[in-house]
Amino acid sequence: MTQASRFAGGLLSVAAGAALAFAATRSLRTPRSAPVTARHIAAARAFNGGSALLALSVLSDSAMEHYRGGFENPAMYAALASAAAALGASLHGGADRSETSHALRHAIQLAAAATGLAGTTFHFYNVGKRPGGWSWHNLFYGAPVGAPFALLLSGGFGAIAEQLRDEPAHDPRLFGMPAGKALALVSAAGLIGTAAEAALLHFRGAFQHPAMYAPVTVAPVGAALLAQAALAAPPRARRWRGFAYLWLRFVSVLGFAGAGFHANGVARAQGGWRNWSQNLLAGPPLPAPPSFSALAVAGLAALRMRETEQ
Structure with missing residues (x-):
């Protein structure tokens, strides 16, 4: 692959990422002059959208990784079933404009979160029991410790979306604090964890492409701005929210564009997409960046x- 074609592929990835990011934030484009209830439901639907993206990422990634592992443990099927169910529930919730939660959706999301927690525990155990225990080699090539956590977040966001529908729109609360503040902090922590996972895998890949530095630098800045916007006192909160809005939109583009860069990585492997059955499993994971x-x-x-809380 020539330098020109790599550059063109990168531009195409960024353009596609921008278009997908615009579509993913569609439910948030409720006018600020709209009633608080309408904005409240739009936020709940946006959490359904985030949950759906995470569930799709987990479903695709676990399908490839567990297939590569030969489904040695029957519990490996649980991740696929749970992620598929969470994806369906999240898509249904994202289309639902009602102000009340859906019992079945809520149960599915809670089950997905529990499956993600169990998977995270199992992956930690898998790394620790390998010869050498907790070493860089086992972290690089053992069960990815951060992957099941994405299912935990997917189920958590989906369950939160359901709970928000039952909270009073004028004063929704979670974890004993205003819901927006709590959810901003949870999202910031998720960005930090996902960036750490990307840093580990990109370090394994020796950061051979300059774009590999983007997720490990851009996402942590977004997490810091998001946390600051959540914690700032009202006089300064609006300014920090403005910074965070802009940066998080950049992060949303980055995630979708990353899938394009990973697709280019698969194309650069021996045999390219003609040898997809091998290169998809051995190359950079396509489903990971949209997280x-x-x-x-x-x-x-x-x-x-x-905004409505302040």
Whole structure:
């Protein structure tokens, strides 16, 4: 692949990422002059959208990784089933404009969160039991410790979207604090964790492409701005929200564009897409980068809620 074609592929990835990010934040474009209830439901639907993106990422990633592992443990099927169910529930919730929660959707999302927690525990155990225990080699090539956490976040965001519908629109609360503040902090923590996972895998890849530095630098800045916007006192909160809005939109573009860069990475491997059955499993994971977009969408929804709280 020539330098010109790589550059063109990068531009195409960014353009496609921008278009997908615009579509993913569609439910948040409720006018600020709209009634508080309408903005409240729009935020809940945005969390459904973030949950759906994470569920799709987990479903695709776990399908490839567990297939590569030969589904050695029957529990590997649980991640696929749970992620598929969470994806369906989230898509249904994203289209639902009602002001009340859906019991079945809520149960599915809680089950997905529990499955993600169990998977995270199992992956930690898998790394620790390998010869050498907790070493860089086992972190690089053992079960990815951060992957099941995405399912936990997906189920958590989906469950939160359902709970928000039952909260009073004028004063929604979660974890004993204003909902927008709590959700902004959760989204910021998710961005930090996802960036750490990307840093580990990109370090394994020796940061051979300059774009590999983007997720490990852009996402943590977005997390810091989001946390500051959530915690800032009212006189300064509006300015910080403005910074966070702009940066999180950049992060949402970055996540979708990252999938394009990973697709280019697969194309550069021996045999390219003609050898897709091998290169998809051995190359950079296509489903991983959109997790950043999902968390950015959740962060944007939390900021919209924070506006009504202040």
